[in-house]
Amino acid sequence: MKYLPLLAISLVMGLLACTAKPVLKHINVKEAVTLLASDANTLQIVDLRTPGEVQETGMLPGAELINFMSADFEQKIGQLDKKRPLLLYCASGSRSAQAAELLHKEGFLTVYDLAPGMSGWLASNQKTTKNK
Numbered sequence: 001m002k003y004l005p006l007l008a009i010s011l012v013m014g015l016l017a018c019t020a021k022p023v024l025k026h027i028n029v030k031e032a033v034t035l036l037a038s039d040a041n042t043l044q045i046v047d048l049r050t051p052g053e054v055q056e057t058g059m060l061p062g063a064e065l066i067n068f069m070s071a072d073f074e075q076k077i078g079q080l081d082k083k084r085p086l087l088l089y090c091a092s093g094s095r096s097a098q099a100a101e102l103l104h105k106e107g108f109l110t111v112y113d114l115a116p117g118m119s120g121w122l123a124s125n126q127k128t129t130k131n132k
Helices: 004-018 029-038 051-057 073-077 094-105 117-123
Strands: 023-027 044-047 086-089 110-114
Touching: 023 029, 023 094, 029 086, 029 110, 029 117, 051 117, 086 094, 086 117, 094 110, 110 117
Parallel strands: 023 110, 044 086, 086 110
Antiparallel strands: none
């Protein structure tokens, strides 16, 4: 009988976890740095820029290039895991905001949009890596 309250709480928490609503959060560079440091193993990082933009500045470490303007954008995005957190960024935040809204509506559970984009990342003197 003394375990009944604990069992009830566990059941409620389990049900809430199964019915969690998708999360969309616009984050700044500082929040992105923290996210990358704490969730590097499960976080999916997507660069939405063109190959030319990536060649000029590099990418966030661990990012995958999925050009928002390409004809196969939806097909490539469809290959991502909707249950794993997703960090999106572009040059200034416009394309990533659009993509974040789209993916949020498509049922991705956790979508982070790097609001200042690569321009904000570089202005904060953060490291980039060359395209894979």
